[in-house]
Amino acid sequence: MKVDKARSPVSVAEAVFRVVEKACFTGKESVTLAESYGRILAEPLTAAHDVPHFTRSPYDGFAIRSADSAGASGQQRISFTVVDHIGAGEVSAVKIGAFQAVRLMTGAALPEGADAVVMFEQAVEGDGTFTIRKAFEPLENLSLQGEDMKAGETVIPSGSYINPGTVALLATFGYSSVQVAKRPVVGILSTGTELLDVASPLEPGKIRNSNGPMIAAQLARMGIPYKIYDSAADRLEESLLTVQKALSETDCLITTGGVSVGDYDYLPEIYKRLQADVLFNKVAMRPGSVTTVAVAGDSYLFGLSGNPSACFTGFELFVRPALLKMMGAEKIYLPRTAAVLAEDFAKANPFTRFIRAVHNRTTVRPAGFNKSNAVSSIAKGNSLLVLPGGTRGFTAGDKVDVLLLGVEEGSEEWVL
Ligand code: AMP
Ligand code: MG
Secondary structure, eight states: OOSOOSOOOBOHHHHHHHHHHTOOOOOEEEEEGGGOTTSBBOSOEEOSSOBSSSOBOSSSEEEEOGGGGTTOOSSSOEEEEEEEEEOTTOOOOOBOOTTEEEEEOTTOBOOBTOOEEEEGGGOEEOSSEEEESSOOOTTTTOBOTTSSBOTTOEEEOTTOBOOHHHHHHHHHTTOSEEEEEOOOOEEEEEEOTTEEOTTSOOOTTOEEOOHHHHHHHHHHHTTOOEEEEEEEOSOHHHHHHHHHHHHHHSSEEEEESOOSSSTTOOHHHHHHHTTOEEEESOBSEESOTTOEEEEETTEEEEEEOSSHHHHHHHIIIIIHHHHHHHTTOSOOBOOEEEEEEOSOBOOOOSSEEEEEEEEETTEEEEOSOOSTTOSHHHHHOSEEEEEOOSSOOBOTTOEEEEEEOSOSSOBSSOOO
16 A cells, blocks of 8 residues: 555646756866857856957948048049958058048958948949048948957856857857866666567557657757666566666666556655655646656656656656756746637646647647647647646637747746
8 A cells, every 4th residue: 555645736836946956067078169069058158359359341342531531422522542452351551541442342351541431332433443422420331349249248158058159159269169068968767567669569558668769859859868778667676776777877867657656656666765855746737747856866866757748748847957957057948938829728627737739920729639648749749838727728819828849048937
């Protein structure tokens, strides 16, 4: 007879809070610039110099002294003599004088004496000369030193996700290597006597393990390395040994199945044997109310439900922010948006529902077969539609929250 059948649920927000609070920092490592995309920056990115570090032309045209253009008009065109010609990467040796100009291309450094650029389209060219029909302001048509970033400025804080733009910044400032957070190595252990591996033919009463490969893909989507353990049958001693082995070889362990109150659900007993600190073992959510998170030493034990939709949701809601927090990331939560429910959802539930859904600009609708054991709707969805718990159902036109999946950069705050 099990003693903990009556579990008391915590709210999703409380569960998320309890999980991320326990995150242990994975530490830093140095990677090459080419390897840095997708990692979490572990040092602030400070501008080592002004960008651009010299004033340059943003156009193909002619550098002039703006004072010489005073009074130019259609009736009274002013003529300039071209005294030099440079492209990007070149610096003119000439200091321009009155009514002189240097022909220069986009990106070329502004020659000494010049303080404005006449675009080709603003000039009528002659032989070694051109005329203009308007006066130019000082600094007109220039890309000024430091206009993008100033030396010493913190451009990107530590804990930021390195996106392609961050890679461009790192290159700008000459980082051939960069300090990033180490990625945790995550173990995946599917439990259930009914599980067959993917290559096995079906047998009566058995199913193929789809959660293990799904979790591996969810980790891969985050760029996190993993180690897959052979599925464990529902036998306590064997499972305990596998969990212990996995914990010794990884930074945290995700299990699926066996976490409920059924006769062959051994994860609760395994947590007890490991003397793990169980953060919660019931969450006021559907699917996945049995989702359990425990901590043993420095390691998380994520006990996700075996039901595929619940397993998927448990990963996105709890595992994802925890792993990001371990890496010191700032934006650890799924980004949220608001949308209009496109169809009725009549069934009320006291627990908050997270429904695999298709979000399309302003609307959202359930992605298909909606039970916690559904596999199809996971594949068809691009988001989780959030329906708060309560006594009423929802109707088309209701404004609802949506959590977006597969977005590289998350949100800094848990907003539900
Ligand atoms: P459990 O959480 O162990 O009670 O399992 C709940 C349901 O999910 C059962 O119908 C299981 O057969 C199914 N299930 C458990 N593990 C997996 C898995 N790895 N892949 C697909 N379905 C699973
Ligand atoms: Mg099971």
